[in-house]
Amino acid sequence: MSSSKTLGFGIIGCGVIADFHAQAIANLTGARLVGVADQIEAAVTRLATKHKVGFATTNVAELLARPDIDIVCVTTPSGAHLEPALAAVKAGKHVVVEKPIEITVERVDELLKAADAANVKIAAIFQSRFGNGARTVKAALDAGRFGKLVLCSAYVKWHRAADYYRGWKGTLKLDGGGAVMNQGVHAVDLLQWFAGMPEEVFAWKTRRVHTGIEAEDTAAATLRFASGALGSIEATTAAYPGFNKRIEITGSTGSCILEDDRILAWEFREARPEDAAIKAAGQTVDMGSGATDPTAINFYGHQLQLQDLVDAVRENRRPAVEGREARNAVALIRAIYASADQGKPVKIA
Ligand SMILES: NC(=O)c1ccc[n+]([C@@H]2O[C@H](COP(=O)([O-])OP(=O)(O)OC[C@H]3O[C@@H](n4cnc5c(N)ncnc54)[C@H](O)[C@@H]3O)[C@@H](O)[C@H]2O)c1
Numbered sequence: 001m002s003s004s005k006t007l008g009f010g011i012i013g014c015g016v017i018a019d020f021h022a023q024a025i026a027n028l029t030g031a032r033l034v035g036v037a038d039q040i041e042a043a044v045t046r047l048a049t050k051h052k053v054g055f056a057t058t059n060v061a062e063l064l065a066r067p068d069i070d071i072v073c074v075t076t077p078s079g080a081h082l083e084p085a086l087a088a089v090k091a092g093k094h095v096v097v098e099k100p101i102e103i104t105v106e107r108v109d110e111l112l113k114a115a116d117a118a119n120v121k122i123a124a125i126f127q128s129r130f131g132n133g134a135r136t137v138k139a140a141l142d143a144g145r146f147g148k149l150v151l152c153s154a155y156v157k158w159h160r161a162a163d164y165y166r167g168w169k170g171t172l173k174l175d176g177g178g179a180v181m182n183q184g185v186h187a188v189d190l191l192q193w194f195a196g197m198p199e200e201v202f203a204w205k206t207r208r209v210h211t212g213i214e215a216e217d218t219a220a221a222t223l224r225f226a227s228g229a230l231g232s233i234e235a236t237t238a239a240y241p242g243f244n245k246r247i248e249i250t251g252s253t254g255s256c257i258l259e260d261d262r263i264l265a266w267e268f269r270e271a272r273p274e275d276a277a278i279k280a281a282g283q284t285v286d287m288g289s290g291a292t293d294p295t296a297i298n299f300y301g302h303q304l305q306l307q308d309l310v311d312a313v314r315e316n317r318r319p320a321v322e323g324r325e326a327r328n329a330v331a332l333i334r335a336i337y338a339s340a341d342q343g344k345p346v347k348i349a
Helices: 016-026 041-050 060-064 082-090 105-118 132-142 178-196 275-281 300-315 322-343
Strands: 007-012 031-036 056-057 072-075 094-097 120-126 149-157 197-204 220-225 230-234 244-250 255-259 263-266
Touching: 007 016, 007 056, 007 060, 007 082, 007 105, 007 300, 016 041, 016 072, 016 300, 031 041, 041 132, 056 060, 056 230, 060 082, 072 082, 072 300, 082 094, 082 105, 082 230, 082 275, 105 230, 105 322, 120 300, 132 178, 132 244, 132 255, 132 275, 178 220, 178 230, 178 244, 178 322, 197 322, 220 244, 220 322, 263 275, 275 300
Parallel strands: 007 031, 007 072, 031 056, 072 094, 094 120, 149 230
Antiparallel strands: 149 244, 197 220, 220 230, 244 255, 255 263
């Protein structure tokens, strides 16, 4: 049954992306931002002041004790998602976790298990899935328009300046990896959403430019999908000037190229009436691009995704990107790292 109650949001982790969450929440229907928390007082004060949030604390438990908070956004560093997300779930809150949902499959599973036990919804941010271009590609795949899938690949050739790698960025403990886990994860998720999960990968990783970081700044992987199709994932933060992320789906009866949310190529053996409009549409949902600057995205993708979660809570249905689906990108990326470390193909469990 749907409810008309205004849902209260809380945010844990008041850094760069939390600001996008706050802007997105301000533009939602049926929800409002109630409180924010961060372990650093200056960070929580900055966000609360900017968005005129009534409740700000350095004590996460205090935020979670509020009965007027229904949904919690976890926007801490990637390898520090689990602890606040677990606390939120155990407090009976629905939770939305930034990408990647966590940095190891074991930590993702611990969270999913706790959410099931608490009977709360758990969603993960993958705003790229909400673009019209991405949805058009997904619908065509579901309708079988590509025929037998042949090669399904993702390319993330981005640029990050040297000073980007400060604090937790590029560390194994809190970023969990580099160009693939942090920047490439959006494209990895889209690729597996479109083409299904690969069964096996063979990968290499290296540091081409950002030689001082623990994680890779460049990686390349070859994929074998369950369908028999092959593909590749290339990801870097070392390229100049940096290009928009690109997904290429080629099949026996059709092929497409998606660059950010713009459909660059759309060709099918059997044309359909809607194809002309799809080819003419260009970038219909502008979410910005993180290709050269991580803050050059805008909050619109987050707004679409958080609205979906609010509606899912009110209608008691599943959110569009559930935590268990976001697990796939983490499992695939960990297999890429394992293959690169071991120098041999790795099967994905
Ligand atoms: N969807 C996207 O396009 C996108 C873009 C950028 C970042 N992100 C993701 O958002 C997350 C945060 O990234 P960011 O760039 O905002 O990081 P950030 O370093 O700017 O902010 C993180 C904040 O979390 C706080 N924090 C850390 N541990 C905490 C804890 N246990 N309790 C409370 N607060 C804690 C830190 O003090 C800091 O203020 C990462 O997972 C990142 O991958 C997603």
